[in-house]
Amino acid sequence: MMDKSATFIAPETLAGDRYAGLTAGAWQWIAALIAIALVAALPFGLSKYHVFELTMVMIYAIAVLGLNILTGYNGQISLGHGGFFAAGAYTAAILMHRYGVPYWATLPPAALICFVLGVLFGLPALRFEGPYLALVTLAMALATPQLLKYFDTWTGGQQGINLAKPVPPAGLGIDRDRWLYLVVLVALLIAMRVAANMLHGRTGRAFVAIRDHPIAAAAMGINTARYKTLAFGTSTLFTGAAGALAAIVIGYVSPESYSIFLSVSFLVGSAVGGIATIGGAIVGGLFIQFVPNLANDVSDAAPWAIYGLAMLLFMYLMPRGVVGSLGPWINRALQRIMPHQTAFDDGAKE
Amino acid sequence: MAPILQLRTVKAFYGQSEVVHGIDLAVEEGGMTVLLGANGAGKTTTLRAICGMVRREGEIIFAGEKLDRRTTEAIASLGVAHVPEGRGTFIGLTVEENLRLGSYTRGQQLENMQRMYGYFPILAQRRRQQAGALSGGEQQMLAIARALMMAPRLLVLDEPSFGLAPRVVEDIFKIVERIKREERVSVLLVEQNASLALELADHAYLIETGYVVASGSAKSLADDPQIRRSYLGY
Amino acid sequence: MHQFLQQIFSGLASGAIYASVALALVMIYRATDLVNFAQGEMAMFSTYIAWTLMNAGLPFWLAFLITLVVSFVGGMLIERVLIRPVENAPVLAAVVVTIGLLLIFNSVAGWIYTYTVQDFPSPFPDRPVFGALMTTQDLGVIAVTLVMLVLLFAFFRFTSTGLAMRAAAQNPESARLCGIPVGRMLAIGWGLAAAIGATAGIMVAPVLFLDPNMMGGVLIYAFAGALLGGITSPVGAVAGGLIVGVTENLVGTYLIASQLKLTVAFALIILVLVFRPNGLFGTAIVRRV
Numbered sequence: 054m055m056d057k058s059a060t061f062i063a064p065e066t067l068a069g070d071r072y073a074g075l076t077a078g079a080w081q082w083i084a085a086l087i088a089i090a091l092v093a094a095l096p097f098g099l100s101k102y103h104v105f106e107l108t109m110v111m112i113y114a115i116a117v118l119g120l121n122i123l124t125g126y127n128g129q130i131s132l133g134h135g136g137f138f139a140a141g142a143y144t145a146a147i148l149m150h151r152y153g154v155p156y157w158a159t160l161p162p163a164a165l166i167c168f169v170l171g172v173l174f175g176l177p178a179l180r181f182e183g184p185y186l187a188l189v190t191l192a193m194a195l196a197t198p199q200l201l202k203y204f205d206t207w208t209g210g211q212q213g214i215n216l217a218k219p220v221p222p223a224g225l226g227i228d229r230d231r232w233l234y235l236v237v238l239v240a241l242l243i244a245m246r247v248a249a250n251m252l253h254g255r256t257g258r259a260f261v262a263i264r265d266h267p268i269a270a271a272a273m274g275i276n277t278a279r280y281k282t283l284a285f286g287t288s289t290l291f292t293g294a295a296g297a298l299a300a301i302v303i304g305y306v307s308p309e310s311y312s313i314f315l316s317v318s319f320l321v322g323s324a325v326g327g328i329a330t331i332g333g334a335i336v337g338g339l340f341i342q343f344v345p346n347l348a349n350d351v352s353d354a355a356p357w358a359i360y361g362l363a364m365l366l367f368m369y370l371m372p373r374g375v376v377g378s379l380g381p382w383i384n385r386a387l388q389r390i391m392p393h394q395t396a397f398d399d400g401a402k403e
Numbered sequence: 404m405a406p407i408l409q410l411r412t413v414k415a416f417y418g419q420s421e422v423v424h425g426i427d428l429a430v431e432e433g434g435m436t437v438l439l440g441a442n443g444a445g446k447t448t449t450l451r452a453i454c455g456m457v458r459r460e461g462e463i464i465f466a467g468e469k470l471d472r473r474t475t476e477a478i479a480s481l482g483v484a485h486v487p488e489g490r491g492t493f494i495g496l497t498v499e500e501n502l503r504l505g506s507y508t509r510g511q512q513l514e515n516m517q518r519m520y521g522y523f524p525i526l527a528q529r530r531r532q533q534a535g536a537l538s539g540g541e542q543q544m545l546a547i548a549r550a551l552m553m554a555p556r557l558l559v560l561d562e563p564s565f566g567l568a569p570r571v572v573e574d575i576f577k578i579v580e581r582i583k584r585e586e587r588v589s590v591l592l593v594e595q596n597a598s599l600a601l602e603l604a605d606h607a608y609l610i611e612t613g614y615v616v617a618s619g620s621a622k623s624l625a626d627d628p629q630i631r632r633s634y635l636g637y
Numbered sequence: 638m639h640q641f642l643q644q645i646f647s648g649l650a651s652g653a654i655y656a657s658v659a660l661a662l663v664m665i666y667r668a669t670d671l672v673n674f675a676q677g678e679m680a681m682f683s684t685y686i687a688w689t690l691m692n693a694g695l696p697f698w699l700a701f702l703i704t705l706v707v708s709f710v711g712g713m714l715i716e717r718v719l720i721r722p723v724e725n726a727p728v729l730a731a732v733v734v735t736i737g738l739l740l741i742f743n744s745v746a747g748w749i750y751t752y753t754v755q756d757f758p759s760p761f762p763d764r765p766v767f768g769a770l771m772t773t774q775d776l777g778v779i780a781v782t783l784v785m786l787v788l789l790f791a792f793f794r795f796t797s798t799g800l801a802m803r804a805a806a807q808n809p810e811s812a813r814l815c816g817i818p819v820g821r822m823l824a825i826g827w828g829l830a831a832a833i834g835a836t837a838g839i840m841v842a843p844v845l846f847l848d849p850n851m852m853g854g855v856l857i858y859a860f861a862g863a864l865l866g867g868i869t870s871p872v873g874a875v876a877g878g879l880i881v882g883v884t885e886n887l888v889g890t891y892l893i894a895s896q897l898k899l900t901v902a903f904a905l906i907i908l909v910l911v912f913r914p915n916g917l918f919g920t921a922i923v924r925r926v
Contacts, residue, residue: 124729180914184672188864189910192903195857199900317736324733355748361740365719368733372726454814479816491811493804504804507797508816553816 089242096234104230105302106342111234111241112298114338117322118248118331119291124320125328126252127284128264129178133190134292135315136197141167141293142300142311146214147207149301156219156301157236160294167293168286175285179278194316201308213307216300233302240298244291248331251287260284261329292319325367327374336375340367407432407557407589408453413461415445415452422448424613425461430557430606435583435590437600437621439634440610446593447488449610450561453591454478454485466556480508484555488562490546494535498526501534501545505552512552519548522578540571544578551582557589558582564596572596576603597634601625609634642770644886650775651844652882653782657837658852658859659866659874660785661830666868668806668826669716669724674735676834677856678742679715681849683708683835684842685750688757697760701839705832712831713824720827721820746849759843778840785833786875802826858885861906867919876917881906 075083096104120134144166145159154162174193181189201208208214221232251257259280262270271277300306322341327333348359371378406429415423423445430436438446452459455475463470470478479485484505493501502519506512520527523544529537534545543563550558563579564572580603583590594600600621601607607624609617617624624630658676665673673679683704690700719738723731761777793799805812805822812819838852845851862881866873881902888902889895910916 130729177911180911182914184666184868185864185910185914185916187672188861189907191857191860192900192907195903196900199897203894203897320729321733321736324729328727328729355744357740358744358748361737361744364733364737364740368726368730368737369722372723372730456810456813475810475813476816476818479814485814487811487814491808491814493808493811495807496800496803500800503797503800504812504815504817507801549815 089238093235093238096231101228101230104234108230108234108237108302109299110335110338110342111237112295112302112338113319113322113341114334115241115244115298116292116295117319117326117337117341118244118334119288119293119295120319120323121326121328121330121334122248122252122260122291123284123288124323125330126257126264127260127281127288129281129284130183130187131190131288132187132313132316132320133193133197134289134319135311135313135317136193137167137170137289137292138296138299138315138319139197139201139306139308139311140170140289141296142306143201143208143214143296144293145297145300146216146306149216150214159301160240160297163297164290164294167296168290170293171286171289172282174289175282178285179281191313191316194313197311198308201311208308209306211308213305216304216306218304219301237298237302240294244294245331245334248291252331256280256283321364323374325364325371325374327377327380330374330376330380332380333374333376405432406430407466408591409462409464410449410453411462411464413449413452413459413463415448416458417448422613423452426610426613426615428608428615430589430591432589433587434605435592435603436606436608437592437594437604438608438610439594439597439600439624441634442595443612444610445613446610447561448613450485450487450559450591450593453559454483479553482553482556483559484550484553484557485559486546486550486561486563488565490542492534492537492542492546492549494533496534497531498534498537498545499530501549502526502552505549506554509552509554515552515554519551522551522582523548540567540575543567543571543575547575547579547582551586551588555588557591559591561593562595563592564594564599572599579603598625601635639770640890644890645883646767646771647775648883648886649879650771650778650882651886652862652879653779654837654841654855654878655859655862655882656875656878657782657785657833657840658855659863659878660789660871661833661837662859662863663866663868663871663874664789664826664830664833666863668802668823669720669731671720671728671731671735672860672868673827673830674732674856675738675742676830677852677859678739678746679708679712679831680834680838680855681852682742682746683711683831684757684838684847684851685746687835687839688755688842688847691758697758701760704835704839708831708835709828711828713828715831716824716827717820721823724823743849750849752849755847757839757842757847759840774843781836781840782875785836786871789829789833789871798822798825858882861903864916865906865909867916869920870916870918873916873918 096107099107116134116138119137120131123129123131141163144163145156148154148159148162149156178186178189202210205211218229219233221227221229225232252260259270259275262273262275263277263280267277318341322337323333325340326335326337344363345356345360348356348363351359367375408428408430410426410428412425412427413423414421414425426449428449438449440446448457451457453463453470455470455473455478459471461471465481465483468481493504496504502516503512506515509515525541526545526548529541534542537545547560547563560579563575567575576599579590582588592600592604601624604621607619607621608615609624609630617627617630625635658680661676662673665671665676686707687700687704690703691697695703715738720731720734723734759774761774763772763774765772766776793803801812801817802822802825804815805817805819806826809819812822837855841851841855858881859878862878863874864877865880866875866877884905885898885902888905889898892898892901
């Protein structure tokens with residue numbers, strides 16, 4: 054029997070905790086807006102090459118985010134995401150080159166085609182687990198350059214396709230590199246928002262349940278096959294969209310760019326950033342873009358050895374990735390200032 | 404007689420939680436000591452602490468050696484044979500291979516094996532079968548035999564009656580009693596089946612939520628009216 | 638028809654190489670539940686060690702023996718020092734570590750030995766046999782692989798260390814309770830795998846010529862073969878490796894679009910796996926609730 058006179062914590066008190074006059078939610082928005090403003094202003098203080106590099110970081114982040122959805126949240130390993138990246142890139146390239154589609158209009162079809170490809174791939178993938186799934190996805194990665202060279206009437210074969218570089222809108226007065234940076238930034242923010250909504254909601258919980266306790270999940274009535282296929286499709290949608298953006302930004306596609314090494318890089322970036330996180334994708338993008346170059350600076354005789362060493366060190370020190378390992382720490386620190394709030398996913402621990 | 408195993412203010416932890424809160428325990432050499440208590444009391448955790456399978460603090464002394472810092476395999480080599488909860492048989496290996504593993508730390512494989520077949524004739528019949536194909540009771544016998552192949556000084560048994568039919572449990576306990584007599588091995592037993600255990604044991608401890616709440620000779624605990632009501636059902 | 642049989646036999650010979658590396662992969666997978674993506678590069682590095690010894694004047698079999706020992710010890714050290722820190726970490730961390738090792742071995746080999754392709758002597762004479770269906774080289778490679786399989790089988794079946802290793806792989810906790818030093822068993826497993834890999838590398842080098850990228854393609858086919866056979870079965874590894882070798886050869890010979898060889902070969906392998914998702918000889922991973 055509810056005794057009205059008994060003290061109990063009114064819900065408003067939790068959600069409406071105020072810190073220096075503002076709710077936690079308001080603070081989050083302010084922090085996010087400041088961060089976004091800083092990131093958006095960044096390219097105007099950097100050289101064109103650095104702007105290009107950072108644009109690639111964001112593109113890789115979107116690609117790695119796709120992989121995080123599939124392998125991190127849903128537990129299905131993929132050694133083949135380079136292939137889906139290529140699919141998105143070539144879709145955009147062919148649409149622009151053959152059919153004169155403007156660059157910004159290639160994104161939705163590229164994303165959609167990659168979603169469908171992912172679902173088609175995900176259906177047979179339901180039969181495979183662990184190292185077997187790794188092999189099947191590896192086959193995809195290995196087949197991609199060969200198939201791209203083979204169907205040369207469409208893909209331009211070995212030569213690839215050269216693309217006209219996009220023209221920024223006339224009224225804004227900024228150059229192409231900075232315009233593309235902002236375009237990709239918007240894409241990244243949308244991708245992260247969509248991913249967060251999906252992964253923090255019912256779908257995300259189903260993904261994680263299937264990853265950790267597939268039998269229990271099925272017993273609870275979760276349609277495992279449907280969610281696993283959905284995970285594959287959304288994952289490839291993200292990575293394919295990233296591929297399309299890459300084609301637009303680089304202005305060139307060729308089979309050599311989409312080798313097994315690309316797929317492996319995505320996986321490594323995922324692991325280094327934190328496989329079951331959203332923020333980790335950005336760390337992954339940074340790793341993929343910058344560490345190989347840094348490795349070259351350290352040793353030009355054996356740069357890949359340094360890259361490999363960097364991978365080992367990251368895994369020893371932070372086996373759950375940067376965001377995966379540091380996230381819980383930061384959350385705890387944040388709890389002292391703002392109880393009941395967390396900054397990083399911690400509902401998706403492996 | 405000096406105790407072969409002595410625990411002094413031993414704490415045991417599962418991760419961060421302290422589950423056993425500083426207990427004292429002793430097993431007399433050549434005798435059988437039983438740990439009684441309800442589910443979740445900390446009995447299995449205590450056994451795991453002795454064998455170094457969980458984080459522990461405090462003093463654990465076995466035959467004059469300190470066990471507190473040693474690894475599980477080192478403790479096993481010293482002469483502690485632990486038959487874990489759920490039996491821990493190697494279900495992918497044959498009965499005979501399971502027994503051979505018991506004598507990894509000792510030699511004398513053949514003679515020990517013959518003795519085991521003497522105690523458990525059913526194992527001799529099934530020696531080439533996969534251990535996973537054995538019934539629950541047979542697997543329990545195999546687990547005990549495997550432990551005895553180690554020629555241990557202390558046999559630690561964790562709930563040998565678990566999941567077994569009463570007739571089978573009786574058989575197993577008869578064998579355990581025979582082993583205690585003929586093998587001159589001390590036994591530390593954890594059991595939920597209190598009445599059977601108290602009949603066999605020399606000493607008993609009652610553990611509740613990580614504390615020792617009663618101890619003494621098995622007979623005195625069996626006669627204690629409170630214990631009779633709570634654990635023996637009459 | 639003659640050509641067809643020739644292709645089958647030379648497929649068996651390359652398949653024997655895949656089978657050897659597949660054996661090493663299976664051994665490590667059974668011991669540590671991990672696919673060692675660096676297996677090929679470790680084998681390549683061992684082969685360079687043998688080559689260095691032979692260049693220093695040692696006869697082939699002595700160089701081979703020393704290389705086996707060095708590889709065994711090296712494999713044990715790698716497990717102990719580089720793999721153990723991530724053995725209890727999420728699987729992906731261990732996978733990334735093996736990929737990192739792959740890169741390190743490849744790059745360091747290129748740095749020390751350069752990327753110049755080298756000749757490597759074969760212990761087997763290269764004479765045609767069985768009416769030019771095979772060469773003695775091919776026969777030798779197949780024989781070595783079968784000998785390794787038999788030795789391994791005997792080791793695991795009849796020796797107490799072999800039994801202890803099987804126990805440690807199946808149930809590490811129970812193994813510790815028997816006094817088995819599980820960590821050391823894992824290290825021995827990696828050592829054996831490294832020695833097997835070294836043997837495979839030394840057999841492949843005369844045919845593919847020695848260079849740091851020699852084992853890249855071999856690893857991929859060996860991985861496919863190990864899974865085709867069933868990642869937990871040594872017999873499966875050998876069978877799978879041989880089948881993959883023959884398939885690769887036949888596809889390469891008879892497929893019009895030769896640039897799609899890898900794609901088609903893998904497509905066939907995966908087709909088989911669709912019907913047997915645990916490989917031909919693998920046991921289904923039983924999940925208990």
